[in-house]
Each structure stands twice: as C-alpha cells, then as structure tokens.
Amino acid sequence: MSDEEKIRSKIGTENPFKVPEGYFEDFQQRLMSSLPERFPAEKTVVRTPLWRKRPFWASAAAALVGVVVLFASLRTFDRQEDAYASADEGVVFTEEEMDYLASSVFDDYTLYSYLTNDE
Amino acid sequence: MPVAVNEELLLKQLKDPKMAQRAFGTVVKEYTEPLYWHLRRMVLDHDDANDLLQNTFIKAWTNFDGFQGNSKISTWLYRIATNEALTFLSRQASTDIVSLDNDDAPTVNLEADEYFDGDDLQQRFQQALQTLPPKQRTVFNMKYFDEMKYEDMSEVLGTSVGALKASYHLAVQKIAAFFQDDI
Numbered sequence: 001m002s003d004e005e006k007i008r009s010k011i012g013t014e015n016p017f018k019v020p021e022g023y024f025e026d027f028q029q030r031l032m033s034s035l036p037e038r039f040p041a042e043k044t045v046v047r048t049p050l051w052r053k054r055p056f057w058a059s060a061a062a063a064l065v066g067v068v069v070l071f072a073s074l075r076t077f078d079r080q081e082d083a084y085a086s087a088d089e090g091v092v093f094t095e096e097e098m099d100y101l102a103s104s105v106f107d108d109y110t111l112y113s114y115l116t117n118d119e
Numbered sequence: 120m121p122v123a124v125n126e127e128l129l130l131k132q133l134k135d136p137k138m139a140q141r142a143f144g145t146v147v148k149e150y151t152e153p154l155y156w157h158l159r160r161m162v163l164d165h166d167d168a169n170d171l172l173q174n175t176f177i178k179a180w181t182n183f184d185g186f187q188g189n190s191k192i193s194t195w196l197y198r199i200a201t202n203e204a205l206t207f208l209s210r211q212a213s214t215d216i217v218s219l220d221n222d223d224a225p226t227v228n229l230e231a232d233e234y235f236d237g238d239d240l241q242q243r244f245q246q247a248l249q250t251l252p253p254k255q256r257t258v259f260n261m262k263y264f265d266e267m268k269y270e271d272m273s274e275v276l277g278t279s280v281g282a283l284k285a286s287y288h289l290a291v292q293k294i295a296a297f298f299q300d301d302i
Contacts, residue, residue: 002291003291003292003294003295004263004291006295007263007291007294007295007298010240010298011240011241011244011298013263013264014237014241015156015264016235016236016237016238016241016242016245017156017159017160017163017165017234017235017236017237018234018235018236019155019165019234020165020234023169024151024152024155027151027155027169027172027173028144028147028148028151031147031173031176031177032140032143032144032147035140035143035177035180036177036180036181038139038180038181038183038184039136039139
C-alpha cells in the first residue's frame with residue numbers, strides 16, 4: 001500500500017470545515033451588489049458654444065482691443081473735424097462767388113488757384 | 120474543477136457591457152463554493168477565506184479585459200485565488216516572525232474555531248498540512264481533495280507537471296511520516 005493510499009484509508013477526504021448558515025447565498029448577493037463599475041459610463045456629446053470654450057483672458061484681451069480701437073477712431077474723427085474747421089477759417093465766399101462756384105466746373109488745379117488767389 | 124456551461128458564450132457576454140454583470144453572476148454562482156473551499160483549506164480561518172474569496176472575484180471582475188481567453192475561466196479564477204492566498208500566507212508568515220521575536224506567536228487553534236467540525240485525527244491532519252510550505256500544501260490540497268489533473272494544476276500554478284508530481288509525492292511522504300505511528 002502506498003503512502004497516499006494509507007492516508008486516504010485512515011483519514012479520508014471528509015471536509016471538517018463548516019460555514020455560517022446561508023453563507024454562500026449571502027456572499028453571492030453581497031458581492032454582486034458591491035461590484036465596482038467596470039465599463040466607463042457612456043458619455044453624451046454636448047456641444048459647447050465657442051464663446052464658452054474661449055478662455056477668460058482671450059475675452060478680456062478682445063474687449064480691451066475693442067475699447068482701444070473705439071478711442072482711436074473717435075480721436076481720428078475729432079482731428080478730421082478740426083482739420084476741416086481750420087481749413088475753412090479765413091475763407092469767406094461772397095454770394096457771387098458761391099453762385100459762380102456752383103455754376104462752374106473746375107478741375108482741382110483751377111479751384112486751388114481760385115481759392116489761393118488774394119485778389 | 121467545475122466546468123461552466125457554454126464557456127464561449129459566457130466569455131462573449133462578459134465582454135458585453137450590457138450583459139457582463141449578469142454573466143458574471145453566473146460565474147460567481149458556479150465558482151463560489153469550489154473557490155471558497157480551495158481558499159479555506161489554505162488559510163483555515165473562515166473570515167480570511169471569505170476576504171480572499173471576495174478579493175478574488177473583485178479582481179477577476181475588474182481585470183476581465185486583461186483575460187485573453189487562452190485558458191478556461193475556472194483556471195484563471197483558481198490562479199487569482201491561489202495567488203491571493205499565497206500572498207496572504209506570506210504576509211502572515213512575516214508577521215509571525217515579528218511576533219516570534221515578541222514571544223507571542225499565533226498558533227493554529229482549530230479547537231476554538233466554531234466553524235471546524237473535525238475530530239482529533241482531522242485536527243492532527245490539519246496540523247500536519249501546516250508543516251508543508253504553502254505552495255506544496257496547495258499542490259497537495261488540489262490533488263488530494265480536489266483531484267485536479269496535473270495539467271490543470273500546471274496552468275494554475277505556472278509550474279511544470281514533473282515538478283508538481285515531485286512536489287505532491289514529497290508532500291505525501293511528509294504527511295505519512297507525521298502519522299508514522301497511526302497509519
């Protein structure tokens with residue numbers, strides 16, 4: 001008789017261990033209810049408007065540029081007004097001259113000569 | 120080792136997000152008992168076996184995507200469970216060494232275990248098994264109690280069939296020597 005046969009005949013393979021009542025059923029329920037999420041949740045694609053994607057500093061920079069352009073435009077406009085006003089100073093047309101100007105066709109040179117003529 | 124019904128279908132379902140949890144329920148139902156007894160024989164204590172069984176299933180569930188399907192689900196589960204138990208025993212052994220220094224070594228006391236129902240001979244048998252190194256004890260348990268084929272054991276333990284046969288033979292000799300006067 002081999003050693004294994006001796007052990008089997010003397011001790012056998014009986015299981016001397018026990019488990020608490022209903023252990024296997026409880027275990028399965030507990031395990032299944034505590035399983036971690038294996039698959040990542042499906043993501044719904046939400047399109048974010050571009051203005052929401054733009055970072056704050058970009059919006060602030062754009063606003064600043066807008067303000068600078070606005071002020072620059074107003075300044076340029078004021079300068080042009082001043083230029084026109086100063087160009088008009090000292091040039092007073094008589095009624096006859098106005099009629100003449102209105103009824104005549106000048107080229108730029110003739111008009112310039114007329115306006116600069118002191119006589 | 121129990122064989123799951125239609126393993127190929129089960130594998131397919133386990134990879135399908137809509138069916139995976141239900142399919143895993145089938146796996147748990149099929150393998151809870153055999154894996155529990157496998158673990159219990161290794162660690163003896165019910166609470167420890169319970170914790171290790173839970174870890175085994177949680178690891179199987181979370182790492183299922185890494186399962187290539189090259190082996191049977193049962194082999195894969197036994198491998199995870201065995202690794203869990205061996206790691207636990209190794210950690211326990213290192214704690215025992217520290218405890219030995221403190222003259223406070225815990226001993227296997229099955230008499231006080233309310234979930235142990237064996238007689239004196241069974242208790243001595245368990246003590247004899249505890250004298251085997253953990254991996255050799257695993258080999259002995261799988262062959263002696265579960266009557267697992269060496270080829271399946273080889274897949275679970277990652278050891279050659281020849282080495283397993285030698286290990287089992289040696290374990291049997293040691294147990295027989297332990298009971299020299301009785302058998």
